[in-house]
Amino acid sequence: MKDVAIIGLGCAGYTAAIYTARYKLDTVIIGDVEGGMGMSAAEVGNWPGEIDIKGPDLMQKYKDHALSFDNVDLVSGRVENVGKVGKVGEGFSLTMQNGDVIEAKAVIFATGSNKRHLGIPGEEEFSGKGVTYCATCDAFFYRDKTVAVLGGGDSAVEGAAIAAQVAKKVYLVHRRDEFRAEPFWIDKVNEKDNIEFVLHTNALEVLGEQKVTGLKIDTPHNGSDVLDVDGVFIEVGSIPAVDLPQQLGCELDDRGHLKVDDAMRTNIKGAFAAGDVSSGSNHFAQFSTAAGEGSIAANSVFSYLQGGE
Amino acid sequence: MKDVAIIGLGCAGYTAAIYTARYKLDTVIIGDVEGGMGMSAAEVGNWPGEIDIKGPDLMQKYKDHALSFDNVDLVSGRVENVGKVGKVGEGFSLTMQNGDVIEAKAVIFATGSNKRHLGIPGEEEFSGKGVTYCATCDAFFYRDKTVAVLGGGDSAVEGAAIAAQVAKKVYLVHRRDEFRAEPFWIDKVNEKDNIEFVLHTNALEVLGEQKVTGLKIDTPHNGSDVLDVDGVFIEVGSIPAVDLPQQLGCELDDRGHLKVDDAMRTNIKGAFAAGDVSSGSNHFAQFSTAAGEGSIAANSVFSYLQGGE
Numbered sequence: 001m002k003d004v005a006i007i008g009l010g011c012a013g014y015t016a017a018i019y020t021a022r023y024k025l026d027t028v029i030i031g032d033v034e035g036g037m038g039m040s041a042a043e044v045g046n047w048p049g050e051i052d053i054k055g056p057d058l059m060q061k062y063k064d065h066a067l068s069f070d071n072v073d074l075v076s077g078r079v080e081n082v083g084k085v086g087k088v089g090e091g092f093s094l095t096m097q098n099g100d101v102i103e104a105k106a107v108i109f110a111t112g113s114n115k116r117h118l119g120i121p122g123e124e125e126f127s128g129k130g131v132t133y134c135a136t137c138d139a140f141f142y143r144d145k146t147v148a149v150l151g152g153g154d155s156a157v158e159g160a161a162i163a164a165q166v167a168k169k170v171y172l173v174h175r176r177d178e179f180r181a182e183p184f185w186i187d188k189v190n191e192k193d194n195i196e197f198v199l200h201t202n203a204l205e206v207l208g209e210q211k212v213t214g215l216k217i218d219t220p221h222n223g224s225d226v227l228d229v230d231g232v233f234i235e236v237g238s239i240p241a242v243d244l245p246q247q248l249g250c251e252l253d254d255r256g257h258l259k260v261d262d263a264m265r266t267n268i269k270g271a272f273a274a275g276d277v278s279s280g281s282n283h284f285a286q287f288s289t290a291a292g293e294g295s296i297a298a299n300s301v302f303s304y305l306q307g308g309e
Numbered sequence: 310m311k312d313v314a315i316i317g318l319g320c321a322g323y324t325a326a327i328y329t330a331r332y333k334l335d336t337v338i339i340g341d342v343e344g345g346m347g348m349s350a351a352e353v354g355n356w357p358g359e360i361d362i363k364g365p366d367l368m369q370k371y372k373d374h375a376l377s378f379d380n381v382d383l384v385s386g387r388v389e390n391v392g393k394v395g396k397v398g399e400g401f402s403l404t405m406q407n408g409d410v411i412e413a414k415a416v417i418f419a420t421g422s423n424k425r426h427l428g429i430p431g432e433e434e435f436s437g438k439g440v441t442y443c444a445t446c447d448a449f450f451y452r453d454k455t456v457a458v459l460g461g462g463d464s465a466v467e468g469a470a471i472a473a474q475v476a477k478k479v480y481l482v483h484r485r486d487e488f489r490a491e492p493f494w495i496d497k498v499n500e501k502d503n504i505e506f507v508l509h510t511n512a513l514e515v516l517g518e519q520k521v522t523g524l525k526i527d528t529p530h531n532g533s534d535v536l537d538v539d540g541v542f543i544e545v546g547s548i549p550a551v552d553l554p555q556q557l558g559c560e561l562d563d564r565g566h567l568k569v570d571d572a573m574r575t576n577i578k579g580a581f582a583a584g585d586v587s588s589g590s591n592h593f594a595q596f597s598t599a600a601g602e603g604s605i606a607a608n609s610v611f612s613y614l615q616g617g618e
Contacts, residue, residue: 011357014357015357015597018355018357019355022354022355022491022492022493023491023492023493024492024493024496045331046327046328046331046604047358048320048323048324048327048370048371048374048600048603049356049359049367049370049371049374050358050370050374051373051374051377058358061357061358061359062357062358064360065357065358065359065360068360182331182332183331183332183333184331184332184333187333262590262591263591264591281571281601281605282571282572282573282605282608282609284604284605284608286601286604288324288597288600288601288603288604289601289604289605290601291357291597291600291601292590292595292597292598292599292600292601292602293601294357294597295355295593295595295597295598296590296591296593296598299591299593300591
């Protein structure tokens with residue numbers, strides 16, 4: 001039985017592993033998507049100390065650091081089920097997709113979040129054929145094409161700015177008239193000549209045959225209720241990945257995040273959370289806050305295994 | 310009037326500045342000790358992504374990042390007084406030691422903490438003449454000498470390990486029989502042949518003439534109540550630097566830290582806190598938590614200046 005299993009290969013998970021490693025805990029870190037959401041950041045400018053670094057490069061640095069310790073094992077794969085073993089507080093059993101079972105005395109859920117879908121006609125049909133949920137990951141496939149980016153937060157506005165470096169034209173479609181994004185990124189989209197704002201507008205349907213040809217909208221733009229586009233990047237927020245901790249009975253807060261206290265403890269003894277999935281850090285989901293939470297969770301696991309709370 | 314004044318040149322302050330800069334806020338960051346407590350870390354192994362980096366090098370990276378933005382000014386110097394200007398919520402006035410006055414609409418206290426003193430005879434007298442509060446900073450002046458490191462936490466145990474690389478002999482004097490330090494560092498001191506543990510022992514007096522010659526202890530060690538040493542490194546914890554925020558009426562928690570809510574707001578409108586000085590992050594004072602808190606505080610300042618809470 002491992003001392004601690006950390007589920008999730010993002011900044012929170014890797015940071016937790018760095019700390020549990022230094023606490024000399026026998027650590028396993030598990031995940032199916034290496035680097036988590038951070039992989040989709042084309043340009044990271046807010047990780048302290050790195051003026052400008054690519055998301056995948058930053059994730060690699062975290063990973064290399066975590067795996068530099070002898071007492072950290074990385075298991076690639078998807079955890080399907082999590083349950084308690086033995087008496088309360090004795091430990092947890094994780095069942096992998098391939099049937100393997102991993103047991104650990106404590107668990108840290110650093111499962112992050114998944115991209116929200118719109119649920120409009122054509123969205124699922126054209127997923128991967130023009131519809132994508134990561135503008136910054138996929139923009140480079142749309143060189144000299146026309147794309148629509150949907151949303152008004154950081155990932156949408158950053159995504160539009162990145163896409164505009166490659167695409168011929170970018171429509172930034174937002175249901176409100178103001179963006180929630182960082183002013184840094186709002187400035188960037190304002191500087192681009194090939195980004196057109198389509199505000200007060202909702203997407204109704206993704207149109208196409210073999211692949212995407214257009215986006216139907218609820219408010220005519222330049223006299224048409226269809227934007228002629230080759231790609232639709234849906235960036236309308238994310239949903240905390242709480243399926244596994246919910247199997248254990250972990251409670252959520254009113255925004256659907258795993259409810260944690262200051263020590264990153266969930267309501268289940270021995271189960272902790274860190275990063276985007278948690279209710280911590282005032283719901284401010286950043287690399288910096290994920291790192292902070294990962295270190296706190298690890299510290300709490302260490303206390304817990306020493307017989308503290 | 311600046312949008313925000315950040316007091317403190319440590320990880321929390323620089324991270325807050327990186328974020329307020331990206332929020333396009335006119336930012337001033339002020340402090341008299343560049344790099345704060347981080348400068349005294351000989352070897353940092355827990356800043357995610359840097360397997361092994363010297364404290365001053367890490368602090369330089371933070372600083373370079375913060376100053377890479379046009380809208381961040383650094384002012385070197387000590388803030389002596391802070392007061393409110395105008396009506397509630399209108400802003401703050403900072404008076405520098407040299408008489409300069411800086412005004413800002415919001416303030417973030419990232420003032421960190423100061424080393425705790427023991428208050429024993431000889432301590433003040435020999436301060437700087439053999440008594441020091443930063444083992445990792447000053448150990449290198451004690452090549453082939455004998456030193457005592459006092460304390461049982463991270464900085465004491467790390468300090469003893471670092472000192473042992475240079476000094477002939479290191480006594481690690483601790484009033485308890487167990488160390489509170491990270492197991493990583495406990496392993497390091499256990500590996501050194503030239504570190505001798507002096508446990509269940511309190512220091513009573515620093516002895517010497519022109520400079521330190523010994524440390525009087527309350528429990529005889531090898532038959533003597535004096536350790537013959539050339540240096541005494543006092544690493545018995547730190548005290549949050551709350552003088553300035555207390556001038557404003559900011560409340561403290563029961564451990565003497567600035568009381569903050571999840572958004573890093575103090576009880577004074579427009580005044581925020583981040584890093585070691587704050588009550589946040591479950592009192593776990595790390596680079597990672599300081600960075601998390603700095604970014605949350607900046608985000609909260611941005612909301613506040615936009616007319617939110």
